Amino acid sequence: MTLAEQVQVARNKCYRLLALRPRTEYELRSRLHESGYPARVTDRVLADLKEKGLINDALFARDWVSWRLCSKPVGKAYLRAELRHKGVERSIIENTLADYDDESEMEKALALARKRLARKGDGPALRRLAGFLARRGFSSHVVTKVLRLLADEGRIDGDRVDIS
Numbered sequence: 001m002t003l004a005e006q007v008q009v010a011r012n013k014c015y016r017l018l019a020l021r022p023r024t025e026y027e028l029r030s031r032l033h034e035s036g037y038p039a040r041v042t043d044r045v046l047a048d049l050k051e052k053g054l055i056n057d058a059l060f061a062r063d064w065v066s067w068r069l070c071s072k073p074v075g076k077a078y079l080r081a082e083l084r085h086k087g088v089e090r091s092i093i094e095n096t097l098a099d100y101d102d103e104s105e106m107e108k109a110l111a112l113a114r115k116r117l118a119r120k121g122d123g124p125a126l127r128r129l130a131g132f133l134a135r136r137g138f139s140s141h142v143v144t145k146v147l148r149l150l151a152d153e154g155r156i157d158g159d160r161v162d163i164s
Contacts, residue, residue, distance in 0.1 A: 003041065010037050010045045022060050026087020061088050061096040073108035076100060078137020109138045109146045
């Protein structure tokens, strides 16, 4: 296969991947590498896609964070890790997460904790509720504030959480 043919086949592969969902440059580069395309083909295809505006890591990060916060609320640390895993540069991640302030993070954590408390059965131990929020990337500062708010609402009694 000639270089031009390889470029066209690789470009079509990228179009198919982008039709499913937006992707970062890193994700597309990885997929092309896995498919055995040489670096010069990959570089050429990705440069073309960037030029056409089909690859934009900053836009991807903004949309990913927005979608993630609506579908399954998580904290900044979790979002940061997800975006790094998708190959987004640190500077882009930090710029994107700068819009996600502590108050928004606090609201998401509180809503998630209340949802967790609404489950039937014995309320989770305080430590388990704190761990649940921490695993979703909420900072210890936010977790502490959420637990205090729940205590003020009378939802926390000792080491147990009242689900009534």
